[in-house]
Amino acid sequence: MILGVALGESAPAVVAVRDGAASWPVPRGVARTASRACVAADLGGVRPAAVAAIRVGGPCPEALRPVVEPGVATIVRGGHSVTGRPLAPLDTEAVRRFAATCGLADFAVTATGSPMLADHELEVAAIVAAEVPQARITLSYEFGYPGLREREADAIRNAALGPEAGRIADDVARELPGVPAYFARTGGGLVSAHYFRRFPLTCDRGAAASLARGRAALRERADAASGGGGDAGPGLAEVPDGVAAAYGAALGRPEAHVERIVLARGRAELDRVLRDARDEALTRVVSAGAAPGSAAIDEITVNPLSYLPDGLYRVRVTAGGRPWAG
Amino acid sequence: MGRLIDRDGLGRFSAGSRLFATGAAQSSYNLAYDWAASVVGPGVELVAAGELAPDTLCVVVSLVGSTTALGEQLPAGDEPERAVRALERRLGERAGAVAALNLAAENALIPLIAAAGLGLPLVDGDGTGRVFPLVEQTTYTLGGMSAAPLALAGGLGELVLLETAADRVEELLRPVVLSVGGWAVAACYPMAARDLARVLVPGTVSLLMRAGEPGAPRSAAAPYGVRTLCRGRIQAVEGSTGHGGELALPSLPSSIVLRESEGLRRLVRLEAHNEIVLALADGAVVATVPDQICMVSTADGMVVDVDKAEPGLEVDIMVVRAAPVWHTDQGLALGGPRAFGITL
Incomplete structure (x- = not known):
């Protein structure tokens, strides 16, 4: 039995799903015997934590500086061009000073060129971790798409959601001891509780995605039942949003994305970097809760980047799998 | 003034x-x-x-x-x-x-x-x-x-x-x-x-x-006219290693293959080299530079960049007619298919 849970402003909606069919209410004792719990949450209303944002790059017009609300931001020298060339050595002393004096524990680090080369973000993370041992650090290269300010805004939001996401995951673990928990992704699919704690941004609008999935599945079941003369179950109109979202979450499976800019001269090198990206996506989907043997690549997109030298590509990989739990 | x-x-x-x-x-x-x-x-x-x-x-x-x-x-x-x-x-x-x-x-x-x-x-x-x-x-x-x-x-x-x-x-x-x-x-x-x-x-x-x-229609941005070639869903995006010619253009060419969503359900192929330079429908040329060929997402009405094209996306293929000077012999030599290494 899989538990679907939709968190809302009032009490959570909970459904038990067996062989694709949902039933409710679910007594607490029964809920605690579930093979896994799939949780849909919308984090839009979550109070964001104050974030210490570190951008690695050059000076820029005031209007293009990092935006943190609440929190503090700095720009330190360093970063790489999209072609992978170092722009300047990383100003490690500036990183150390900022980390030691900002007084915050939730960090977002965004280096110029990190979708191509993440070295400076990793170096900043090591310095921050040494200065602030309890730091929670989001590195923008994990999101991997080009567009410094957008990636930075996402890294900052991910860092800001961290503490509250941790509390939500703690609540679920306390309420359902021993039941492996998954969380619904914004674009559909699930991630493990462990992954959710690190990358809550991937689940920012998980409830909305689950609701759409749940409504569609209910409609299909109703159509199939009316066609086959079977039991149509509860009518669509009778199923409230929380119950439909909980059902939709329970139907999901682990999914993960990897995006990178890669440099590959010639077919053989491109094959090799694509293999690396594939491996990373498979590792990531296992970390997102897929059973290792079930992890598989769903899709790879490779586009040459316009107006840049031959051999620079934007690579996006989607991997999926069966949940290891249940 | x-x-x-x-x-x-x-x-x-x-x-x-x-x-x-x-x-x-x-x-x-x-x-x-x-x-x-x-x-x-x-x-x-x-x-x-x-x-x-x-x-x-x-x-x-x-x-x-x-x-x-x-x-x-x-x-x-x-x-x-x-x-x-x-x-x-x-x-x-x-x-x-x-x-x-x-x-x-x-x-x-x-x-x-x-x-x-x-x-x-x-x-x-x-x-x-x-x-x-x-x-x-x-x-x-x-x-x-x-x-x-x-x-x-x-x-x-x-x-x-x-x-x-x-x-x-x-x-x-x-x-x-x-x-x-x-x-x-x-x-x-x-x-x-x-x-x-x-x-x-x-x-x-x-x-x-x-x-x-x-509220202004999109066509208001095309002073010399615009037509919608077709609506289609992207089936595949293929990289290529070049036309084989000595071309002075940045970046690599790629092809975008679409299946028309309605009507004749033609197979439409867009040849791109930084910009889309040629559109073929069931093998026949239907648009070329110097006219501008672009993909407009049916989901949000935004132009889809060549390097963002991905399978599953539904787009309208629109062709914006270039200014008359581009259709002169001199204009075609500078901005027509030959300038992109395509001989028709």
């Missing part, structure tokens, strides 16, 4: 500049917009080339290189001004107006930022009426003007002056742009207002400002 592009005008201008803009990365557009909004102040004066004193030195300002690179490696903010000042120093003369190379997204906004920073008017018009990959592919070139001398300002303070024959500018420019990180701001095509008035595609700035008004 006396028309101003203020914050409100900037909103309409930038909206209009995106209606058929290809190759415009979202993040570089966003930053160009935020940058422009922070410098436009009480407004930039918009003038027709013919309204300027005939001897006024006009300078064309443009982003060159990759919008992806600009979105990733942000400008310091002084690039447009540094490029124009360098060109002025070379010419020993102050510029009196700024004009655009083309008006696609950030390429519409960078000249506006330059004009605002320099306190100069922006000329109502541009050098293509659409977008071509090369700095030389302009109506300015067709009218006999040279892109050189050209001054290039990079994001790390680099400043490069190019002086060469008109047909070698791109060849020299490209490795320099790559070596400064993939993008730069160029000040080029220095010319007197009387020449600019003769060679530009006139009125395109105000045209896009009208097209960018809420």
